[in-house]
Amino acid sequence: MSHNDLEKRILQEMHEVRDWISIAHALTLIGRSSFVASGDDVRRVLECVDRSDVLRLGRIVNRLEAIPKPLPVDAIIDRVMTPGNPADRSGLMMELFIVEA
Numbered sequence: 001m002s003h004n005d006l007e008k009r010i011l012q013e014m015h016e017v018r019d020w021i022s023i024a025h026a027l028t029l030i031g032r033s034s035f036v037a038s039g040d041d042v043r044r045v046l047e048c049v050d051r052s053d054v055l056r057l058g059r060i061v062n063r064l065e066a067i068p069k070p071l072p073v074d075a076i077i078d079r080v081m082t083p084g085n086p087a088d089r090s091g092l093m094m095e096l097f098i099v100e101a
Contacts, residue, residue, distance in 0.1 A: 006030065007055060010026055010048070013026075022098070023042065024090055027042070034086075035087070035090050039077045042093070046071055050069055053101070056069075057096060057098060058096075058099055059095055066099075
């Protein structure tokens with residue numbers, strides 16, 4: 001799936017659920033579970049968001065805080081892929097939300 005196709009699928013999914021989607025959720029759009037996703041799978045989603053004019057990445061602290069572009073893709077991958085436990089990795093991916101700009 002190309003970046004453009006993935007962007008369209010993410011937007012379609014956001015409109016269907018009427019909400020933001022997490023990185024973990026976006027991985028399901030490429031046929032991966034966040035429990036078994038590789039760093040390359042996460043990179044694919046992050047690079048799609050980074051290249052998009054209509055998608056942004058954010059996290060909830062007290063409210064949604066946007067992560068400025070260019071995204072620190074390698075640092076994000078390191079953070080979410082470091083825990084040895086798949087549930088911990090998945091949890092970190094669920095803390096990062098894709099939002100429509």
